[in-house]
Amino acid sequence: MDILGVLILLFLGLHALNLRDQRVRIALLGAHLGRYQIEKLMESLMQGYLRALGESDLQRQSTIWSMLETAEATLCEQFNRFALEFSSIDPTQARVSRLALALPYAARWWPGNSFDVRKVLSVHAHAMTQAASNSRQLAPKGKAFTMMAELLLMQHTCHWFCRSKLVASARLLARHKTPYVQVLASVTPETRQAYCALVVC
DSSP: OOHHHHHHHHHHHHHHHHHHHHHHHHHHHHHHHTTSOHHHHHHHHHHHHHHHHHOOOHHHHHHHHHHHHHHHHHHHHHHHHHHHHHTTSOHHHHEEEOOSSOOTTHHHHOGGGEEEHHHHHHHHHHHHHHHHTTTTOOOHHHHHHHHHHHHHHHHHHHHHHHSOHHHHHHHHHHHHSOOHHHHHHHSOHHHHHHHHHHHOO
């Protein structure tokens, strides 16, 4: 067998192992997320923020901001419960490779270059709660931008856990037209510091 054939077989083998590893991660995260309406609430909030930001009538805008507070509180409550529940999974299942590209079981054979997703989800839970309670006393527009950044970074973490950092960043750019570095720059300094300490930015 020539070298090209060996390389093709090696690539196909790695790809198959990658798919198996990713399916397990997706199923694990999905089983826990399936108990909540986090994705639906997140989508509703993002649309609500955009509607409020595009509203020229100040009274209608104020009404929208008020309505969004209920959705924010519900989302934070559900995400905190999810993060707490997910924190009980096996530590070996919680490791995520810091490599940009997905390699099968990389977090297991190179644990020093991985992070614990349970800790990162806890950071997101705290950050979202702080943003929703507007602890920084921002105007509604500033609060909305901060909350959107926190939500997008959380979504990036979930995609990174399931696939890879490269895929997560590509999805963020494709779905929200926002680069990962911009999202990271838009969250609060406290979130960025805690997040980067874990994932090593």
